């Protein structure tokens with residue numbers, strides 16, 4: 001499936017739930033969310049049908065995200081069923097890691113290929129503060145377990161927040177020293193609750209290169225990856241910088257999103273959504289056409305840096321970061 005700008009769309013990120021056991025302060029309001037009704041959420045079999053149709057149109061890579069994907073009932077079965085779909089070559093997950101260790105064997109057995117684990121501080125108290133109650137040791141144990149499992153790759157996602165964790169950059173880079181784990185710093189995006197945050201919290205990833213000056217850029221084969229990669233000589237893992245704000249990667253974007261309430265989102269930074277829930281339930285014969293419409297509607301680029309940019313309203317937990 002090519003969009004209007006010639007980009008081949010091969011990657012679908014599915015938010016399987018808007019619920020989460022954490023309340024990261026840049027992602028979810030402290031009081032939690034107004035939960036979607038059960039009947040307004042795509043059922044597993046509907047997600048599988050949509051992925052089958054997408055695979056016919058060239059989608060080959062799936063990422064399950066959320067909310068927290070591991071709290072969705074039947075998530076292991078969903079991984080297994082998606083993995084078996086013809087044309088799907090890879091299924092991955094982004095998780096906060098809290099339930100990962102105990103579910104790991106089942107997920108690997110179901111065919112999960114890789115995992116990204118989000119972790120914004122290596123200091124227990126800070127971790128608890130940013131997640132509003134999360135326990136760091138549980139997530140660190142999950143990272144160890146994932147690294148020692150049969151998963152093909154473990155990556156860590158760290159959102160850089162000015163005045164909060166920018167003094168931990170070197171500690172995060174050190175994780176790549178003796179283990180082939182990639183640490184990716186993500187610039188904070190003005191989405192949902194974070195849209196109202198003060199300017200000083202939005203720091204550029206350039207800070208990573210200033211603080212960890214021994215990092216050297218490396219050639220990375222995947223042009224559609226939003227990260228540019230660096231490595232410290234002698235270290236096993238890579239350091240990725242994901243700079244949606246200071247340097248956009250829209251021209252190589254190969255992804256679309258599906259929300260848990262069945263909306264296709266052609267672009268993370270646009271409020272444009274195309275409803276698939278009603279279509280799959282009442283007009284299943286039209287699913288393919290609606291998917292194509294979602295791809296055609298993909299905008300050329302985001303406009304976060306424009307002075308008149310209006311932040312999108314859905315919180316990140318409802319989109320799937």
Ligand code: SAM
Pocket residue numbers: 020026027065066067068069094095096116117118157158159186187188189190191194316317320321
């Ligand atoms: N709960 C899972 C997790 O935390 O990994 C998956 C969903 S979470 C929404 C996916 C990713 O989005 C996480 O790495 C999170 O840090 C990131 N994220 C959430 N809100 C963000 C924001 N405003 N700016 C940048 N990244 C954000």
Ligand code: SF4
Pocket residue numbers: 020021022023024027028066067068096118316317
């Ligand atoms: Fe939950 Fe992930 Fe959002 Fe944190 S970033 S509140 S773990 S969905």
